[in-house]
Amino acid sequence: MKKIIWALLLTWLGATCAISLSVSDLPILKLRGEYLAYSYDFNQIFGRDVTFEWSGYSVSCVRLKVDIKARAFHALGRVTLTRGDDTLLGDELVFDPEKVRGNLIVFGEKIEEHYVGEPAEEEVLLPLPQLDELTLPHIQRSLLYCTCREIHITKTYEVLGFEVTFYVEGLPSLSFSRFKLSDGLEQKGGGFSLDKVWYTRSQGLIARASYNYSEKDLISSFTSLHYEERSFLKDYQGPARQADLLHSTSLVYNSSTTLGFRGNYNSSRLWSTNLFVTKRWSNIISTNFDFALNKPVNFVGEAWFGAQALVSGGRYGELSVAGRSDLQHQIVGNLAYGTSLVRGLNLMFNSDYSRVKMGGSDDFSEILSGALSLAHSSRVFNLAADYYLNYDLMGSELLSRPQVRLGINPLTFYGGLLSIQLNNILIYTHLKTSGEQEQTYSNNTILNLSTHPLDLPKGFSLNFRISAEQFVEKKQRNFTSGGFILNLRKKLSQGVYLETFYSSQSRRRTQNWLIEGTTSQDLSFILRANPKPWLNGWISVSYDPKLREWQQTFADISVGLFRSWRFHSLLNYDFLMNRMSNIDLYLLRDAGRFQIKFVWRSLSKQFLVELIPL
Amino acid sequence: MKNVTLVLCCLYLIAGLPGCISFKVEPLPDPARILREVTLCREIDESQVLLEPGEAVTEFRSGKDPVICFLYLKDVAQEVVLKWKWYSPDKNLFKESDEAVINQEGIYLEAVTAYDRIEPEALTEHQGQWSVSIFLNDVLLTRLSFKVIPDAWQNQRLHVGRDIP
Numbered sequence: 001m002k003k004i005i006w007a008l009l010l011t012w013l014g015a016t017c018a019i020s021l022s023v024s025d026l027p028i029l030k031l032r033g034e035y036l037a038y039s040y041d042f043n044q045i046f047g048r049d050v051t052f053e054w055s056g057y058s059v060s061c062v063r064l065k066v067d068i069k070a071r072a073f074h075a076l077g078r079v080t081l082t083r084g085d086d087t088l089l090g091d092e093l094v095f096d097p098e099k100v101r102g103n104l105i106v107f108g109e110k111i112e113e114h115y116v117g118e119p120a121e122e123e124v125l126l127p128l129p130q131l132d133e134l135t136l137p138h139i140q141r142s143l144l145y146c147t148c149r150e151i152h153i154t155k156t157y158e159v160l161g162f163e164v165t166f167y168v169e170g171l172p173s174l175s176f177s178r179f180k181l182s183d184g185l186e187q188k189g190g191g192f193s194l195d196k197v198w199y200t201r202s203q204g205l206i207a208r209a210s211y212n213y214s215e216k217d218l219i220s221s222f223t224s225l226h227y228e229e230r231s232f233l234k235d236y237q238g239p240a241r242q243a244d245l246l247h248s249t250s251l252v253y254n255s256s257t258t259l260g261f262r263g264n265y266n267s268s269r270l271w272s273t274n275l276f277v278t279k280r281w282s283n284i285i286s287t288n289f290d291f292a293l294n295k296p297v298n299f300v301g302e303a304w305f306g307a308q309a310l311v312s313g314g315r316y317g318e319l320s321v322a323g324r325s326d327l328q329h330q331i332v333g334n335l336a337y338g339t340s341l342v343r344g345l346n347l348m349f350n351s352d353y354s355r356v357k358m359g360g361s362d363d364f365s366e367i368l369s370g371a372l373s374l375a376h377s378s379r380v381f382n383l384a385a386d387y388y389l390n391y392d393l394m395g396s397e398l399l400s401r402p403q404v405r406l407g408i409n410p411l412t413f414y415g416g417l418l419s420i421q422l423n424n425i426l427i428y429t430h431l432k433t434s435g436e437q438e439q440t441y442s443n444n445t446i447l448n449l450s451t452h453p454l455d456l457p458k459g460f461s462l463n464f465r466i467s468a469e470q471f472v473e474k475k476q477r478n479f480t481s482g483g484f485i486l487n488l489r490k491k492l493s494q495g496v497y498l499e500t501f502y503s504s505q506s507r508r509r510t511q512n513w514l515i516e517g518t519t520s521q522d523l524s525f526i527l528r529a530n531p532k533p534w535l536n537g538w539i540s541v542s543y544d545p546k547l548r549e550w551q552q553t554f555a556d557i558s559v560g561l562f563r564s565w566r567f568h569s570l571l572n573y574d575f576l577m578n579r580m581s582n583i584d585l586y587l588l589r590d591a592g593r594f595q596i597k598f599v600w601r602s603l604s605k606q607f608l609v610e611l612i613p614l
Numbered sequence: 615m616k617n618v619t620l621v622l623c624c625l626y627l628i629a630g631l632p633g634c635i636s637f638k639v640e641p642l643p644d645p646a647r648i649l650r651e652v653t654l655c656r657e658i659d660e661s662q663v664l665l666e667p668g669e670a671v672t673e674f675r676s677g678k679d680p681v682i683c684f685l686y687l688k689d690v691a692q693e694v695v696l697k698w699k700w701y702s703p704d705k706n707l708f709k710e711s712d713e714a715v716i717n718q719e720g721i722y723l724e725a726v727t728a729y730d731r732i733e734p735e736a737l738t739e740h741q742g743q744w745s746v747s748i749f750l751n752d753v754l755l756t757r758l759s760f761k762v763i764p765d766a767w768q769n770q771r772l773h774v775g776r777d778i779p
Binding site: 049062076092107132136165172175 | 640641642644645649650651652669688699705706707745747749753754755756757759
């Protein structure tokens with residue numbers, strides 16, 4: 001219990017620190033209005049009769065729409081921009097509060113767009129279509145939203161509200177004199193953040209905090225701590241608690257040189273550090289040198305020196321050479337080259353060499369591997385030839401595997417009615433092990449032929465697909481398979497369809513004189529119903545014509561209840577066992593940033609409540 | 615110990631939240647005459663007392679689908695004048711609706727539905743990104759964008775695949 005108290009206290013202190021630091025950010029936009037509403041679910045603002053200062057103008061408008069996540073700001077209706085004696089009028093203002101540029105739009109005989117802001121730029125801000133749906137009822141459908149008369153938006157896109165009233169499912173709740181409405185975490189320039197505090201019965205208490213510090217063109221530093229407390233969980237087998245500390249700092253020495261440090265510590269006594277320097281010699285050549293100390297769990301620590309050179313040769317391709325060595329004589333190296341020879345023809349080469357210790361012993365493994373690929377792609381087909389080599393220098397084992405892949409892109413005939421696709425892959429493998437040699441090969445060909453849905457009289461539509469596959473290999477485990485799927489669909493009424501699927505598959509395996517094979521058939525009926533936006537469901541029944549017996553039926557029904565609550569059920573009846581196999585019932589609430597889920601499962605006889613971040 | 619835990623939990627929930635709870639803040643009244651719904655659709659159900667829009671869409675097939683801009687206003691307590699302005703992809707005014715005067719008596723109406731439409735034939739020459747602006751008492755209420763695309767069947771015949779009879 002004491003640990004829970006300490007964890008709560010720590011998170012409270014963290015949250016308070018985070019708030020005190022974050023609210024010090026200066027606002028880039030101060031909105032005042034007769035009515036401002038902020039949705040936590042959608043991270044959006046809607047305002048009525050709003051005024052604000054922007055780009056030296058005093059701006060007023062009838063409606064304001066803001067999408068914080070999309071960085072979209074629209075003022076609508078009788079938009080007035082006043083600066084001294086200068087007054088601009090328009091119907092809509094699309095603006096960027098950070099870069100101080102905007103587009104004032106007038107809907108007259110044509111759509112007239114006027115650039116506003118400074119300095120003048122050619123780029124015109126266009127209205128974002130996703131804001132079309134942003135209305136006050138949309139905000140009020142949120143699980144959590146608030147209203148106020150003043151909102152500040154900071155540089156890091158945190159949203160602060162003043163004299164705020166919160167609404168939960170549309171019902172007025174607590175009021176606050178000042179409230180940080182959105183944390184703007186991902187855009188935060190610096191400071192402490194409490195990223196997550198979470199409790200589940202299966203995982204215990206989880207908290208994550210981070211500290212970020214950066215100065216432009218000088219230093220960038222990020223530290224995060226992830227902590228899990230499980231000591232109070234019943235029947236938990238793992239460690240009572242776990243902490244992960246991660247740190248990364250990069251220091252800009254000059255315009256071409258960067259120094260950096262990365263460190264990671266885990267409470268299971270696993271840690272690693274890395275010190276690196278990156279130097280860009282020209283637009284073509286850059287190098288990276290690093291020194292790393294690693295301490296894996298239950299193994300001796302390692303100290304590695306590494307060097308990497310990257311050559312960007314433009315049309316001559318890109319070359320990368322990298323090598324690392326440690327004090328225990330372990331070595332790894334990599335050579336990679338890629339270029340486009342002519343249009344549509346690409347060459348890739350990659351080779352690795354490693355001499356590393358095996359587990360905790362003093363024995364080494366020494367492996368050389370390489371891959372070469374030449375690929376051509378065109379509108380009609382793709383052709384690639386690959387060669388792969390793996391040479392175990394200690395075990396004297398050599399594997400080489402060339403392969404050729406050919407794919408014909410879907411070809412359509414008769415105005416798109418018929419589509420055909422062909423793929424073939426040929427693989428040859430040569431394995432040489434201490435004097436013994438083994439050679440194998442295989443070839444696989446797949447052909448697909450399908451039709452575009454054909455509209456038939458009386459509301460029917462038909463779709464047909466046939467496929468064939470031939471597999472041949474040296475070991476004579478050859479097989480040929482083929483099958484087809486017939487799909488007949490009938491529209492019964494608006495949003496209600498009845499579908500029938502009939503499929504038949506046959507597979508023949510040949511080995512020397514033996515031919516064995518199987519065939520299967522399936523007939524399914526599916527009734528899909530989506531007559532209204534709030535009602536969606538389907539029910540299916542499957543029948544095996546070969547065995548002449550009904551198989552099983554599935555039903556999936558989703559009904560919108562009120563606001564954004566939905567009832568969802570999954571049912572499964574097994575005709576062979578003659579019983580209901582499974583029933584899953586869900587009550588769902590989509591709340592933009594997360595989903596609340598009440599679940600009952602018949603199989604496990606469990607009732608669950610889930611809060612799932614989206 | 616349980617009491618201490620409870621107190622600390624309460625402190626955590628109250629003081630840990632970034633702000634001070636205030637009981638003086640009055641909830642703001644909803645702004646009157648709000649736009650409840652604006653939808654672009656292909657059909658309207660006129661069988662009910664209030665009009666009902668069909669499925670909301672943002673793409674319309676040239677020469678096949680009418681473009682309907684449906685509006686649902688809530689809590690209308692005075693006279694309102696609605697107008698739709700349709701702009702083609704070249705940003706020129708394509709159509710301006712007549713002014714629709716609603717609730718001249720100034721009585722309270724719980725709900726008002728209205729729409730304006732463009733016939734499919736008028737779209738054949740103007741494929742691309744359109745927009746429609748809706749004005750309420752000469753003030754821009756909202757603006758929607760939609761796309762007029764070639765009819766799917768025509769599209770396949772003309773552009774998809776290589777015809778090899």
